[in-house]
Amino acid sequence: MSDAVEEFNAYRSKMNDKLLSNDNKVIKRIFNLDTNAFAEGALDVKTKELLGLVASAVLRCDDCVKYHLESSHSQGVSKQEVMETLSIATLIGGTIVIPHLRRAYEYWELLEQKEG
Amino acid sequence: MSDAVEEFNAYRSKMNDKLLSNDNKVIKRIFNLDTNAFAEGALDVKTKELLGLVASAVLRCDDCVKYHLESSHSQGVSKQEVMETLSIATLIGGTIVIPHLRRAYEYWELLEQKEG
Amino acid sequence: MSDAVEEFNAYRSKMNDKLLSNDNKVIKRIFNLDTNAFAEGALDVKTKELLGLVASAVLRCDDCVKYHLESSHSQGVSKQEVMETLSIATLIGGTIVIPHLRRAYEYWELLEQKEG
Amino acid sequence: MSDAVEEFNAYRSKMNDKLLSNDNKVIKRIFNLDTNAFAEGALDVKTKELLGLVASAVLRCDDCVKYHLESSHSQGVSKQEVMETLSIATLIGGTIVIPHLRRAYEYWELLEQKEG
Amino acid sequence: MSDAVEEFNAYRSKMNDKLLSNDNKVIKRIFNLDTNAFAEGALDVKTKELLGLVASAVLRCDDCVKYHLESSHSQGVSKQEVMETLSIATLIGGTIVIPHLRRAYEYWELLEQKEG
Amino acid sequence: MSDAVEEFNAYRSKMNDKLLSNDNKVIKRIFNLDTNAFAEGALDVKTKELLGLVASAVLRCDDCVKYHLESSHSQGVSKQEVMETLSIATLIGGTIVIPHLRRAYEYWELLEQKEG
Numbered sequence: 076m077s078d079a080v081e082e083f084n085a086y087r088s089k090m091n092d093k094l095l096s097n098d099n100k101v102i103k104r105i106f107n108l109d110t111n112a113f114a115e116g117a118l119d120v121k122t123k124e125l126l127g128l129v130a131s132a133v134l135r136c137d138d139c140v141k142y143h144l145e146s147s148h149s150q151g152v153s154k155q156e157v158m159e160t161l162s163i164a165t166l167i168g169g170t171i172v173i174p175h176l177r178r179a180y181e182y183w184e185l186l187e188q189k190e191g
Numbered sequence: 192m193s194d195a196v197e198e199f200n201a202y203r204s205k206m207n208d209k210l211l212s213n214d215n216k217v218i219k220r221i222f223n224l225d226t227n228a229f230a231e232g233a234l235d236v237k238t239k240e241l242l243g244l245v246a247s248a249v250l251r252c253d254d255c256v257k258y259h260l261e262s263s264h265s266q267g268v269s270k271q272e273v274m275e276t277l278s279i280a281t282l283i284g285g286t287i288v289i290p291h292l293r294r295a296y297e298y299w300e301l302l303e304q305k306e307g
Numbered sequence: 308m309s310d311a312v313e314e315f316n317a318y319r320s321k322m323n324d325k326l327l328s329n330d331n332k333v334i335k336r337i338f339n340l341d342t343n344a345f346a347e348g349a350l351d352v353k354t355k356e357l358l359g360l361v362a363s364a365v366l367r368c369d370d371c372v373k374y375h376l377e378s379s380h381s382q383g384v385s386k387q388e389v390m391e392t393l394s395i396a397t398l399i400g401g402t403i404v405i406p407h408l409r410r411a412y413e414y415w416e417l418l419e420q421k422e423g
Numbered sequence: 424m425s426d427a428v429e430e431f432n433a434y435r436s437k438m439n440d441k442l443l444s445n446d447n448k449v450i451k452r453i454f455n456l457d458t459n460a461f462a463e464g465a466l467d468v469k470t471k472e473l474l475g476l477v478a479s480a481v482l483r484c485d486d487c488v489k490y491h492l493e494s495s496h497s498q499g500v501s502k503q504e505v506m507e508t509l510s511i512a513t514l515i516g517g518t519i520v521i522p523h524l525r526r527a528y529e530y531w532e533l534l535e536q537k538e539g
Numbered sequence: 540m541s542d543a544v545e546e547f548n549a550y551r552s553k554m555n556d557k558l559l560s561n562d563n564k565v566i567k568r569i570f571n572l573d574t575n576a577f578a579e580g581a582l583d584v585k586t587k588e589l590l591g592l593v594a595s596a597v598l599r600c601d602d603c604v605k606y607h608l609e610s611s612h613s614q615g616v617s618k619q620e621v622m623e624t625l626s627i628a629t630l631i632g633g634t635i636v637i638p639h640l641r642r643a644y645e646y647w648e649l650l651e652q653k654e655g
Numbered sequence: 656m657s658d659a660v661e662e663f664n665a666y667r668s669k670m671n672d673k674l675l676s677n678d679n680k681v682i683k684r685i686f687n688l689d690t691n692a693f694a695e696g697a698l699d700v701k702t703k704e705l706l707g708l709v710a711s712a713v714l715r716c717d718d719c720v721k722y723h724l725e726s727s728h729s730q731g732v733s734k735q736e737v738m739e740t741l742s743i744a745t746l747i748g749g750t751i752v753i754p755h756l757r758r759a760y761e762y763w764e765l766l767e768q769k770e771g
């Protein structure tokens with residue numbers, strides 16, 4: 076079942092490569108900025124990943140949520156920490172966040188299974 | 192064809208159960224509030240379902256639209272009433288609502304077929 | 308204090324007149340559609356105003372909220388009905404709706420004072 | 424592989440026909456307005472298609488993006504022009520636009536293959 | 540100049556009192572949930588305030604940003620931490636966040652002056 | 656009356672200077688990207704300004720609309736071209752764009768008066 080994780084990452088990588096092979100400087104730089112913004116700074120990497128997660132969730136971007144769930148998972152974030160982050164997203168963003176919450180929960184389970 | 196309705200509801204129930212079995216009070220209470228907010232009050236249940244439908248449509252949440260279409264259907268809302276509600280959503284929310292309008296129309300047809 | 312109501316309406320009318328005196332057919336027709344969409348149909352005018360109100364609130368458009376509060380008020384909608392409509396907006400749209408809720412409440416009070 | 428293009432268009436046409444066969448004037452007129460708004464005027468058709476594309480991208484409406492990619496393609500817009508338009512969308516709308524950028528890029532490739 | 544802070548809080552308190560004196564259970568409970576969601580849990584209060592800040596910023600809610608800036612300030616969050624949080628918001632949410640970034644920066648300065 | 660234009664620009668410049676004097680690389684680079692994205696490329700500067708305008712309008716960012724109206728004005732864009740761009744924004748983004756349309760129209764008049 077963890078194929079859903081690999082499939083997501085494979086499509087993401089393939090299309091990112093195509094986008095970046097294209098000669099558009101603005102897009103390239105935005106991709107680079109993404110790496111910069113989530114690097115250790117005054118705030119640690121884990122906190123920044125949770126910031127990315129909550130922002131993705133309230134903006135209801137499933138792919139962005141999956142991406143930040145995966146980085147959070149590899150940073151050792153616990154399930155309870157993820158749930159508290161997503162509960163803040165649901166409160167601030169409203170019940171329209173709930174369908175994304177369901178899919179986020181499912182993806183987190185896949186990440187845990189893959190690891191297990 | 193009405194399997195699409197059952198599939199939607201099965202996934203929704205399964206994931207909601209998982210979310211609620213998790214010990215996050217904020218999420219649990221938001222789920223409870225949902226029941227409260229759409230209960231009979233100064234406004235009747237049918238009107239409230241249409242309010243939920245139009246809000247879901249302008250926020251372009253397909254799963255929320257399906258959910259309120261289903262409750263509206265079981266409240267005896269007519270197709271014409273649904274269409275007027277969705278036309279207000281399209282006017283206020285703009286043509287970006289149209290793809291959701293197509294999927295809403297399709298789902299409503301499935302609900303009518305299932306009933307027939 | 309009800310001057311805030313008159314000021315809002317005066318600015319709105321003045322700018323709408325300018326927009327419509329301009330020769331842009333698409334904008335003119337969208338303005339006309341607005342009248343059509345909220346006219347009596349399968350749903351009555353009052354219900355449609357509440358649909359307009361909840362949609363405006365979740366999309367966090369203060370001017371649209373004021374406009375629909377005013378039409379709702381002249382349709383005889385009660386304060387309790389307005390509050391139930393806005394509570395659904397806050398639940399679906401999340402706590403980011405609350406600042407608009409505060410301003411909506413204040414505007415409704417002005418409408419009631421003006422009438423009193 | 425270009426079947427994805429045909430499938431998208433077939434579903435779109437089928438559901439639009441159903442929506443328009445339904446007797447809702449507001450929806451019909453919004454569909455008509457769409458034709459008007461993108462017709463030659465002070466701005467040429469190609470520029471208007473790019474305006475439609477960037478607006479659809481920042482509002483993160485995949486189906487609307489596909490639709491405007493297809494019209495842009497038939498208007499002879501180049502890949503570089505599409506990429507500049509989408510880079511503006513990504514800068515203004517933020518990295519949450521990136522998943523839509525990936526899907527837009529993929530659809531543009533399908534349109535080019537179909538033509539080739 | 541810090542009067543802008545007091546004015547904001549006074550209006551906010553006055554209108555919240557009115558909203559809560561009104562007998563709408565759903566609104567009351569959403570207000571209560573707000574307190575719950577930001578309380579110490581698996582994540583500490585400071586992290587939660589930053590989650591609230593970034594979510595408010597990407598959803599472009601000035602009043603919500605001010606509110607979380609104020610709680611962050613009283614939690615001892617540093618200016619650099621606020622700036623990193625807001626830079627993530629601007630990257631994820633795009634340049635449309637910048638006007639809110641300007642107002643957030645101004646409000647943070649007022650909070651620092653008031654304290655000084 | 657054109658003071659509103661100068662006031663807007665003065666506040667914008669003052670706060671941008673503060674934001675950039677702060678040592679946050681991500682924010683600095685996003686500001687730089689803004690210059691890059693709207694520079695002459697496969698698309699000319701005028702077309703890019705209209706893309707920026709329509710994106711700002713559908714995302715309902717008044718300050719961004721003002722900024723792009725001003726650049727469009729200095730690029731020699733005609734009032735009719737602005738109106739066609741804004742009419743596309745209103746159709747795609749819905750009637751919630753109308754309050755922003757009113758303010759955009761007012762700002763354009765100020766720009767024309769200032770020039771006159």
